[in-house]
Amino acid sequence: MFNFAMTPLGNLFFGLTLIVFASLLLIKNERRDLPLHILLFASLGVIFYASDLITLFVGWEIMSWSSYFIIAKSARIETLQKYIIFNLAAGFALLGAIVLIVAFAGTTLYGEIDFGKVPEALRVPITLLLFVTIAIKSGIMPFHYWVVDTYEESDHIFSAILSAIISKAGIFLFIVIFSQIIGYRYLHGSLFDILAWLGVITSIVATFKAISQEELKRLLAYSSIAQIGYIVTVLALLEGSGIEAGLYHTIIHTLVKLLLFVNIASIIYITGKTKFSQLGNLLYDYPALFILLLIGIIALAGMPPLGGFNSKFLIYTTLLEKKKALLLVAVMFSSASAFLYCYKLIYGIYLGQASGDKEGYRELPMSFYIPQFIAAIILVLLGILPSLGIALFNPILGSLGFEVSSYSSLFELHTAFASFNGGVLMGLFGLVFALILLLVTSMRSKAVKVRDRYDISYCGETPDPQNNLHYGYGMGQELRRISFIRVILENSTATYWEHISKLSGDSSVMVKKLYSLGTQYIGLFILLFFTILLFLGVR
Amino acid sequence: MFLDSLAMIALAYIFGFLYYGLYRNISARVHGRFGPSLAQSFFDSIKLFLKENSTNFGWMFYAGPIIMMIGAITTLLFIPYLNGSEHLVGLSQYGNLILVLYLMVLEPLGNAMGIGSNGNPFGVMGITRGLTRLIGLELPFYIAAIGLMIANHSADIGVIMTNQSEGYNAFTHPLLFIGAFISFLGFMGKSPFDVVGAPQEVYSGPATEFSGKFFAIALSQSAIFSFAKLLLMVNLFLGGAQSLVELVAKTFVLFLVAVLVGNVYARFTTAQSVEFLVRVPTGIALVGLLFV
């Protein structure tokens, strides 16, 4: 009944899952429900190693439900409703697609499915159903509605799992189902062009939304959406090099979000505060956490010399090769704007002046550092040896039937457009840093440390702790003065979904007369809808 | 290679300060003054290095100017000086245009880190203005770079430079050049895009707390960095240079235009500058991109 196979792709994703779960389970957390976490872990294993569609679906559903129960411990009821409605819809869409495929191909095994047997007319609906599944799970617009609230309200450590691994299930599904099961030759390129643009628009909108957030975790949630937007865009090119770039970015994003979410969780653990406006100036109290977050945001922004640059570089060169100039412009625009939220993240927490007093801060257990250290070390390593990732992906590309890219040395990342040497880059950074540090310290001018944090030049005034000098939570507000950003910030899909929920609420009033059901049964309608679709399909 | 790189840095340092001196002189002439001596900026930086003490706000503040300097130097070393020469190439065979575009952001990052750690709200205000401006600033420049990369089918600066033997990119892709040039004006920090350090608005902006040797390093790196930016523009759009004399001539022409424009225009507000950059030069460059 259930078939499994060890594939290189599954190995990669399962390896990431293992890193994330193993390092996170070390952190002591009374509120964690261990059996549910193990169930979630097992379901992820089932998804990544499944070799028939039914197993995949079963794993998918267990994943959704077990995370539902974990989230349910801390989230509000509205958030839970959002989560479950969207994820049920994703599950049903996946089921619909699977049933349609199996009905015509006659088998559920990955290797034996011949998508050519599916009639032309049904190929587009199947693709669209899969799009919906993927978009909901990875939070592509307009299906990202559930993501931010869920990330914000779930347990601080579990948010890391949600962002680092569970959002990647959609990416995994994309690669498996489109390149392995269906095969690119049966797909409509124009549909995927739309998906690519959806990915980019998602990332631009989410970037600006992230800048204007006041809560730590909401900012990270939007940033997560934005980053996955890139991955979907580059995968939707339907290219071997696109898969390579997408996988590279998947790895980087998993590590970065593991690092950032655990870092934020540590800060929340220490201070009990969750807003930029309440924090500030923790740099000299927690220098290690600061440096880890710095590594995280450098990788998140895609700056050299850390691993983040490699994946950005691959994404850009892939888009260049396909001559998707406008897509590339949009991607670059989004990643240039991302510097602002990266800076807001680090400034709001660690830099600037403290807002409020630092009393009642708790001691941070060492176990919080472990996941961050692991992620940071791998990120630095990938920065020095950029082709390590390529070496990892070559078997995957080979097993999926794509051309394998070659590399001469692990230090050098080579594409058709250009190449760069990570070792030289990191060496240069180290050398220049050492030389300039030497120069600066040996100078005649003595660096005199200020006696107090408030000894700043402030137009001759002497500010005191009562003056609010932290600029953290105001940052990003002034973006509203720029007209096109204001348009983005003031609109959201919430109105659209609220409209839909109102519509379904209205129609359920009619049904209520028969069955007296409440609005929370929207899932039923979605079920109904897909069953009808199923019927049409089978007929 | 080491000596080569050192020579590149030294040349950029000298030319950067010389150009800055020229900038002060030319602006003085525009105002109808004599202006300081050419080496005045150099004297200033030496004087700052020689201050008895410099205010320090902790190790991150100490590291900030150093990161800025790293940004300037690495950017410079990945751009070859001369067209088809074996000397003054630095590490350019190990890098490419995309890398350089990203390294150019390192300087604002170091700045932001150092200034954020001193807790002066004026500094951070300047930084936020700078990062906001960056949203608009990079867009036309990126579009132009993408256009050139697609046209040359390479992201190697050397290849783009040597491919211009028939005609400079500035003439074969004029729209891209115009777009990139406007954002180059912003990168040089001249009016009308000098929203970052605007003294009348945000005290001294990012430089508010920099003193003594830290300010000296910030000045030196900005000299090196502006020469690197001039170099990049010359390599991408003006066909590089065969000799140092030609290089100086070409960079000087670009620099002169930037200075004159800067002296004529008043400052945009931050929002205005982003909107202007996103509308006008981006539009021009996008049209240029379509031609590619």
Added chain:
Amino acid sequence: MPENTQEGFIDQQKVLDNEEYSIKNTQSIIQKAVDWFRARSMFVLAYGTGCGAIEMPPIFTSRYDIERLGVVGVATPRQADILIVSGYCSYKTLKRVIRSYEQMNEPKYVIGLGSCTINGGMYWDSYNTIKKLDEYLPVDMYINGCMPRPEALIEGFVKLQDNIRNAKSEAGYIQYRENNAFYRANQEKIFGKNTTPTFEENFAGMNQ
């Protein structure tokens, strides 16, 4: 150091007359070079305290063009070498002036512009302005007149550059460092406990 009078007023004439203190021509070669650079490049924090402030901006204009001498205006005390106190200084302003002065990095010099900084000028009997700036901050160069013309200010700059280049007088910041207690005491006479953060004491609790 010549005797301080009872109010702590340093007799400038005595300083100038006294061989021991007025001229120190013992610069080493390196120190000479250092002093040359310091004289050649001056960043000015122009604190417009009194009505004499109106004579400061013209020196930057095309008519007087002080940038020729390497003098530039800066906005923040951190980068400034020279503080111009332009005229009378009310108690409230004095606090900010002292704060700015203490935030400047050494070497730093003070120029007192106008008669008011020397002896109170036409505010000699005012209840809320200081009379002798030298009691609170070490002044390196006085420019008298009410109000002095920009030419006088430029002359002052040239003199100060000469002083610095040839080490003609002990720089004020050294006096401020060494005789800090004297200046502190004078400042506290005005502000009481509510004074600016001091050199020795911790900042905390000083700014009630």
